[in-house]
Amino acid sequence: MRLIFEKSVTGRSAFSVPRCDVPGEPKIPRKYLRKTAARLPEVSELDVVRHYSNLARKNFSVDTNFYPLGSCTMKYNPKFTERIAAMEGFLSLHPLLPQLRGGGLLTQGALEVIYQTERLLCEITGMEAFTMQPLAGAHGELTGAMLIAAYHKDRGQKRKYVIVPDSSHGTNPASAAIAGYEVIVIPTDKTGCMDFTEFKKNLNQDTAAVMLTCPNTLGIFNSRIKEICDEAHKVGALVYYDGANLNAILGKSRPGDLGFDVVHINLHKTFATPHGGGGPGAGPVGVGEKLVEYLPVSRVMQRPDGTFALSYNHPKSIGYIAPFYGNFSVILKSYAYIMRLGRQGLIDVSEKAVLNANYCRVKLKDEFDVPYDRICMHEFVISASRQKEGGVSALDIAKLLIDNDIHPPTVYFPLIVKEALMVEPTETESLQTLDRFVGVMKEAARLSREAPQSLTQAPLSMPIKRLDETRAAREPRLRWELDSDNR
Amino acid sequence: MSYIPHTEAEIKSMLAAIKVNSVEDLFSDISPDLRPKSFALPEGRSEFEVMENFRRLAAKNATGLVNFLGAGFYDHFIPAAVDSLADRPEFYTAYTPYQPECSQGWLQSIFEYQTAICELTGLESANASLYDGGTALYEAAMVAVRATGRKKIIMDSGVNMVYRSILYSYTSNLQIEFVETPVVHGQSSREEIFRVLDDRTAAVIVQNPNFMGAVDDHADIVDKAHSLGALVIQSVYPLALGMLKSPGETGVDIATGEGQSLGLPLSFGGPYLGFMACRKQLVRKMPGRIVGETVDRDGKRGFVLTLQTREQHIRREKATSNICSNEALCALRAVIYLSLVGKQGLRELCELIYRKAEFAKTMFERVPGVEVKRSSPTFNEFTVRLPQNADSVVSRMIDKGYACGFPLGRFYKGMDNYLLVAVTEKRTKEDIVKMIESLEAVLCA
Numbered sequence: 001m002r003l004i005f006e007k008s009v010t011g012r013s014a015f016s017v018p019r020c021d022v023p024g025e026p027k028i029p030r031k032y033l034r035k036t037a038a039r040l041p042e043v044s045e046l047d048v049v050r051h052y053s054n055l056a057r058k059n060f061s062v063d064t065n066f067y068p069l070g071s072c073t074m075k076y077n078p079k080f081t082e083r084i085a086a087m088e089g090f091l092s093l094h095p096l097l098p099q100l101r102g103g104g105l106l107t108q109g110a111l112e113v114i115y116q117t118e119r120l121l122c123e124i125t126g127m128e129a130f131t132m133q134p135l136a137g138a139h140g141e142l143t144g145a146m147l148i149a150a151y152h153k154d155r156g157q158k159r160k161y162v163i164v165p166d167s168s169h170g171t172n173p174a175s176a177a178i179a180g181y182e183v184i185v186i187p188t189d190k191t192g193c194m195d196f197t198e199f200k201k202n203l204n205q206d207t208a209a210v211m212l213t214c215p216n217t218l219g220i221f222n223s224r225i226k227e228i229c230d231e232a233h234k235v236g237a238l239v240y241y242d243g244a245n246l247n248a249i250l251g252k253s254r255p256g257d258l259g260f261d262v263v264h265i266n267l268h269k270t271f272a273t274p275h276g277g278g279g280p281g282a283g284p285v286g287v288g289e290k291l292v293e294y295l296p297v298s299r300v301m302q303r304p305d306g307t308f309a310l311s312y313n314h315p316k317s318i319g320y321i322a323p324f325y326g327n328f329s330v331i332l333k334s335y336a337y338i339m340r341l342g343r344q345g346l347i348d349v350s351e352k353a354v355l356n357a358n359y360c361r362v363k364l365k366d367e368f369d370v371p372y373d374r375i376c377m378h379e380f381v382i383s384a385s386r387q388k389e390g391g392v393s394a395l396d397i398a399k400l401l402i403d404n405d406i407h408p409p410t411v412y413f414p415l416i417v418k419e420a421l422m423v424e425p426t427e428t429e430s431l432q433t434l435d436r437f438v439g440v441m442k443e444a445a446r447l448s449r450e451a452p453q454s455l456t457q458a459p460l461s462m463p464i465k466r467l468d469e470t471r472a473a474r475e476p477r478l479r480w481e482l483d484s485d486n487r
Numbered sequence: 488m489s490y491i492p493h494t495e496a497e498i499k500s501m502l503a504a505i506k507v508n509s510v511e512d513l514f515s516d517i518s519p520d521l522r523p524k525s526f527a528l529p530e531g532r533s534e535f536e537v538m539e540n541f542r543r544l545a546a547k548n549a550t551g552l553v554n555f556l557g558a559g560f561y562d563h564f565i566p567a568a569v570d571s572l573a574d575r576p577e578f579y580t581a582y583t584p585y586q587p588e589c590s591q592g593w594l595q596s597i598f599e600y601q602t603a604i605c606e607l608t609g610l611e612s613a614n615a616s617l618y619d620g621g622t623a624l625y626e627a628a629m630v631a632v633r634a635t636g637r638k639k640i641i642m643d644s645g646v647n648m649v650y651r652s653i654l655y656s657y658t659s660n661l662q663i664e665f666v667e668t669p670v671v672h673g674q675s676s677r678e679e680i681f682r683v684l685d686d687r688t689a690a691v692i693v694q695n696p697n698f699m700g701a702v703d704d705h706a707d708i709v710d711k712a713h714s715l716g717a718l719v720i721q722s723v724y725p726l727a728l729g730m731l732k733s734p735g736e737t738g739v740d741i742a743t744g745e746g747q748s749l750g751l752p753l754s755f756g757g758p759y760l761g762f763m764a765c766r767k768q769l770v771r772k773m774p775g776r777i778v779g780e781t782v783d784r785d786g787k788r789g790f791v792l793t794l795q796t797r798e799q800h801i802r803r804e805k806a807t808s809n810i811c812s813n814e815a816l817c818a819l820r821a822v823i824y825l826s827l828v829g830k831q832g833l834r835e836l837c838e839l840i841y842r843k844a845e846f847a848k849t850m851f852e853r854v855p856g857v858e859v860k861r862s863s864p865t866f867n868e869f870t871v872r873l874p875q876n877a878d879s880v881v882s883r884m885i886d887k888g889y890a891c892g893f894p895l896g897r898f899y900k901g902m903d904n905y906l907l908v909a910v911t912e913k914r915t916k917e918d919i920v921k922m923i924e925s926l927e928a929v930l931c932a
Contacts, residue, residue: 001591004599004826015566015832020839021916022846028864032702034733038606040830048826049568052819056577058592059584063576072582076490080534082574085754089545094556095756096893097549102882103890109547110755123528135618135757136812138799142657149660174799174809180660183804221516252514254523268812272490274576276816277593278583278776279616280758296656319656323559323621323649323745324756336541342531345489351510352491358513359501375505375513402589410585413800430492431501462588464789472781472793476770478612479602 001058001463004041004051005480014045039482058463059277060407066433068360070379070410070422071169071217073247073269075353078340081273081333090332095324104309111308114325115300117335118284124338124346125243125263126256127286131295132326137244138171139321140264140283141211143296145179146318147262147287148209148238150294154316159208159237165194167218167414172211172242181208188416192220192372199228205235213242214258215249217414217422219357219376229259238262238291246270247426248354248378251347261288270349271334282330296321352427353378356434360425363438367445371417379424381417384448392448392455394419399458399466400447404440489531553918555847556890557868557909558698559620559647560759561748563726564913566827569750573820583776583812587791594790597778597815600822607728607825608742609735610764615776616818617810620745621650623761624692624722625657626774626808627741630765631690631718632663633772633807639664639687643675645697646722648898673701673863673870681711688717690740695723695731699870699895699907701863702731709738725749725762725821727866729833730841734764741765750824751817760817771797774808776815836912840867843919844910850923851908856930860905868909870895873930877906880929887925 043051060067067074085091093110097103104111118130134140145162152159162176163184173183184202189195193216203210210232215221222228229239241255241263247270255263267273268281275281287295297317298310325331341349354377361380365373368382384394398408398421410422425434447455459465493501498510507513532540554562573579577592584590584597597615604613617623628640642651642665655665668679675693684691691712696702709719718740723731726748734742746760747753765773771794779793799806828836844867848859856874873880877894884891896903910919 001595003595003602004822005602008830011831013829013832014568014826015828015836017832017835017839018564018912020842022843022919024842024846024849026842026845028702028730028841028866031704032732032864034609034728034731034736036609036736037830037834038603038609038728038733040603040606040828040833041826042830043826045566045568045827048823049572051826052572052596052823053575055592055596056572056575058590058595059577059581060586060589061577062580065589067582069582069585074582077580078490078534080538084538084541084545087541087545088550089548091752091754092550092562093548093755094554094562094753094890095560096556096558097552097890099897100556100881100885100890100894101878102885106549106552106885107755109544112544112547120528123525126523126525135622135814136810138809138811139618139622142809146656146659169811170799170801170803170806171809171811173804174802174806177804177806178657178809221514223516223518223521226521249517251523251526253517253521254526257524258521274579274816275582275812276579276814277581277596277819278815279618279812280814280816281812318659320621320649320652321656322653322757323619323759327757328755330758332541336537339529339540340531340534340537341489343526343528345531346528347526348489348491351513352493354513355493355498355501355505355510358505358507362505375507375515377516398586399588402586407589408586428490428492431497459588463591464588464787465783465785467587467783467789467791468781469791469793472779472791473796476612476777476793477780478598478770478777478793479605480598 001054003480004043007043007047008041010042012042012044014043014048065405065407066429066437067407068409068423068425069407070424071244073424073426075272075426076428077272077274078337081336084336085329085332098310108308111300113332113335115302115308117331120338121265121284121286125286126254127263128289129292129295130284130286132284132331133296133322134264134283134285135322135327136279136281137264137266137283138175140285141171141175142178143285143321144240144262144264145175147291147294149179150318151238151291152208160206162208163202163210166416167216168211168213169217169242169244176211192218193222196224200231203231203235207235207237209238209240211240211242213245215245215377218372218381219379220372221377226258244269245378248350250350252350256288261291267330267334272337273330273333280327280330282327294318349427356425356427356429360423360434360438364441367442379422381420381422383417384419384421387445387448388419390448391452394421396455397444400444400455401440402459403461406437406440552888552890553922554890555892555908555922558893558907559745560753561909561911562753562913563748563911565750568827569820569823572823573816578819579816584792587789591789594778596819596822598780598790600818601778603822603825604762604764607725608764609733610742611767612770613764614773615778616813616815617761617763617775618814619759619761620722620743621653623743623763624650625654627720627743627763628654628690630741630769630772631720634769635689635716635718637687637689638662640689641680641683641691642667643693644668645670645675646692646694647698670697673699673860674703680708684711684715684717686715688715690718690720692720695721696866700865700868702866704732706737727837730837731866740769746821749821751820758814758817760814760821772807775810775813840912843914844869847910847919850919854923854927867911868907871906871908873904873906875930876903883929884925889922889925891922891926
């Protein structure tokens, strides 16, 4: 499909500029003005509408396809929350209003949303307090790492290391490094958990924190998790909970009760806000008692009279980590979702997410290697290593799924499993959908034995075939050039 | 059961397939001592009841104020087609386009967004978006640190105070030295910047228009910085680039900014859109997702996420940043907005906004005791000195139905009587005239 820029026709326009109702023809001195106009598209409104409508149709999405992308929790996003976010009383609200004298009274509804969501997340995770500010999961991790650094600094300690297991999300080591820490990686043992002996060997007075995902990216809940937290605390280290997989344990376990000091939650995973093609998300951070005073400013407080206000007077705070109060409309949608489901609804979420994952695991284990074959939580990892011997890779299987209108699982992650396919069905998928997925996967296994060539050609039903990614990286073309040849 | 399709019979058959007796058996790894001490949440409610609850909450927020409040976040008009297209679920219920063959819609849209940002900023490369203008500025500072191997950063105090604070928070454990330089007569102090600029400087960070609204030409700072091997980072207001000298024309190395003005609602602070564009030489040091053009097996053009070896899922602790989710849906809104407004429309829109703001200045000047700061040209936002404390005036103006501006004393010492006023295309002549009448009444009372 041609680019919107390639559809441009000189002199065409879609925009109706409001009438100028003020007198005067003031001019800015020329040296401050741009000399050549930005070459934006010159198109009609219908051109734009048709262009992006047709582009939309070239995407797989939760609303149109089964999307078992591991660790991303691609569950159904209820429609009513979109309507709430579009309510005028939220949509047009200027974020600086509550910072004006007398302005707080004009934003009581919005401040209440933030405050109440914080309280609900505290109860769900067992933490003492939350900040809703982090704008994505990784942003929450960075905030958490900064809180950990502030805590140690306040105690006059300069701890150097953050421990992560080798099954962790890439964001964990990256966030720790950006906060100024060196990263120590602990291998995974035969049961799929962080090797406890290796962990203890590397844990010492220089350890600032241990970052864990629980259940981990293999979908396994480490039954020694509390012991790990206790060991870390013994040497004065803190423990960080990566909430990417919280969808598995709602009402079944709480990071706060296990001994975690900091958690982040991906609202765009567990709490059903849409991922938006890669964002916006939201990564609120919860802390235990000893870290509350370091939380970023501003914080939302409830006054004795029941009204809500922003508070800035927190001398030990790590300061500003975002311009305002977080991705407000994302927070709003997750609050609505929690209110809609309630206590039992959230427990059901985890139970059915775990049920769906185990059902798929059991159905696939005859055809695929399951490196850690045990009851899993909300997701599991299979390996296409058996298929690989016949020349078919995890990627080939992924592409065959695309030809069957299924979005592939996460592939080649976690890094510790060869030819990994990480499957997270989520609770909102029906038995019929799971059976169809299982059927296609079994067909992939059969084809990889009988006709491996056919798999390496997939996908054939999409607007394009497999793309040359090496060429994209070697000769980066990151924007349209006016003089580039039209293909 | 909300959004869960399982019938009792299905649950039974699934448990049988797994060979366990109950759903609870699936949670046996979580021993009793690891179970919640409490899970005291309210019970669920119907969609109708929840909607009613949020209608009540929304009604507690003021929507009727006539808005002259900006300070980096503006009340612009959003064409209906932006909402209509960005509300398509094939866009908003997709994930990051890891599988290019079934994500060409997203990948092409982001490629077009990157092109639009390059065109606006006059720079060669752009990424697929960042969280917001403040975190984008921090990421740009880190690009400069990596590119130069230096750790000193000169920060103009015309940069939004919140953005400066974000940079200081993020770098507090990284031994980065910041030197803040003053604003003199509304503009970046050349004297001070040139005094502290040296061969240890990684970057000079400036904003255009600056927080007080002043438009500047930073070309002389660029020349001096480049002669010492330092980069210049400019935080810009993207809509204003329909009119103002672009970062590329100024010669800066990296441009960042808040993309909220490009078709995003104010929405009480987010989601917003951080954008970043840079010179070609810096592209492999950029953070975040980047989409590139390539070909498929038949030689047909297609788009993929590229240069991924910079990123956390490949490089882990050695990545250029930890960013995973960005603000793709906001970037989509921006490119749709810019396509609708178009080449000519953007220029005309900027002219209109500028003329309205200049008219508002003349109206302020008619109020006894009010002085409009005119030492620098401005675009849509300007500073006025009031005869009284601005904080208090703003508060009294709210009672009259106006958010008349931002009191600068909140961010700048000694500026308690200064008010920052923003005008957009949505403010009519009548809005401006009546606001001034109310201001006169408030000042006389």
